[in-house]
Amino acid sequence: MKLLVKLGGTLLDAAESRDSLARQIAAARAAGHEITVVHGGGKQMTRYLSERGISSQFVNGLRVTTPETLDAVLKVFAGTVNHELVASLNRAGALAVGLSGIDSFLVEAEQMDPALGAVGRVTKSNPALLNLLTANAYVPVVACVAGDRAGQVYNVNADLMAVACATALGAAQLIFLTDVDGVMDASKQVRPTLTAEESRQLIADGVATGGMQAKLNAALSALAGGVAQVRIAPGAAENVLDRILSGEAIGTRMVTV
Numbered sequence: 001m002k003l004l005v006k007l008g009g010t011l012l013d014a015a016e017s018r019d020s021l022a023r024q025i026a027a028a029r030a031a032g033h034e035i036t037v038v039h040g041g042g043k044q045m046t047r048y049l050s051e052r053g054i055s056s057q058f059v060n061g062l063r064v065t066t067p068e069t070l071d072a073v074l075k076v077f078a079g080t081v082n083h084e085l086v087a088s089l090n091r092a093g094a095l096a097v098g099l100s101g102i103d104s105f106l107v108e109a110e111q112m113d114p115a116l117g118a119v120g121r122v123t124k125s126n127p128a129l130l131n132l133l134t135a136n137a138y139v140p141v142v143a144c145v146a147g148d149r150a151g152q153v154y155n156v157n158a159d160l161m162a163v164a165c166a167t168a169l170g171a172a173q174l175i176f177l178t179d180v181d182g183v184m185d186a187s188k189q190v191r192p193t194l195t196a197e198e199s200r201q202l203i204a205d206g207v208a209t210g211g212m213q214a215k216l217n218a219a220l221s222a223l224a225g226g227v228a229q230v231r232i233a234p235g236a237a238e239n240v241l242d243r244i245l246s247g248e249a250i251g252t253r254m255v256t257v
Helices: 015-030 042-051 067-091 128-135 158-169 196-204 210-224 240-245
Strands: 002-007 034-039 095-100 107-111 120-125 138-143 145-147 153-155 173-178 193-195 229-234 252-255
Touching: 002 015, 002 158, 015 034, 015 067, 015 138, 015 240, 034 067, 034 128, 034 158, 042 067, 067 095, 067 138, 067 145, 067 153, 107 153, 107 158, 120 158, 128 138, 128 158, 158 173, 158 210, 173 210, 173 240, 193 196, 196 210, 196 252, 210 229, 210 252, 229 240
Parallel strands: 002 034, 002 173, 034 138, 095 138, 107 145, 173 229, 193 252
Antiparallel strands: 107 120, 145 153, 229 252
16 A cells, blocks of 8 residues: 655654654555655754744744745754654664655745745645655655755645645555644544545634644645545554554544545
8 A cells, every 4th residue: 555654743853752653664664555754843943943043933834934944944854853764764674765855856846925935835746756766665754845946945834745745646545643632523522534524614613723724724635636545643652553554543534525
């Protein structure tokens, strides 16, 4: 099965959590699944900037990306976070390859809004490199940085990067491993299954807001793009990836109908 696993940056901040997820991904790869990983790193980015006296500014959940911040994006997302995860995967027995959307025009973007600086809106994803790697048992690990044909570099929301890669690959499943238990309804209970229409209703009713609203919108884009199933699940749960792949009802499973 072709899988896209998106890892939230919070899950990668501690070596124990990172190594646990790496072991699970390596095991799934060894079982025959073709896996591509996309990761964030917002927590690490905020800390890096703070240590250098640079404040982080956000507009509608997106980090305003000045030239100074973009330099940090490359150092943190495509540098430290990416390579630490690749090293963990390699240690776990996977053949991991660190990439960003810049490599081989993997993900192309354009400036979203001049007020946000170098924040990118994905315009195209080219899956040839990912297909080449996954077909030969490698695990691509993609940082949420993209570029354009003129050589500009953009900071891209990691969830949207994951959606772009998953739809271009024709992934059977997109799995968001996060720091929440799943999608909650108005009674604060995790919904084991959500249709696209039910997801839109949670947003319209103001139940899903902020980061969860953004994640649901990303998931809806993936479903509309042909991904059959999207899972939003707690990345810290024991053996979470194996449990998802074995069919256990953990987190929230989103389907078209």
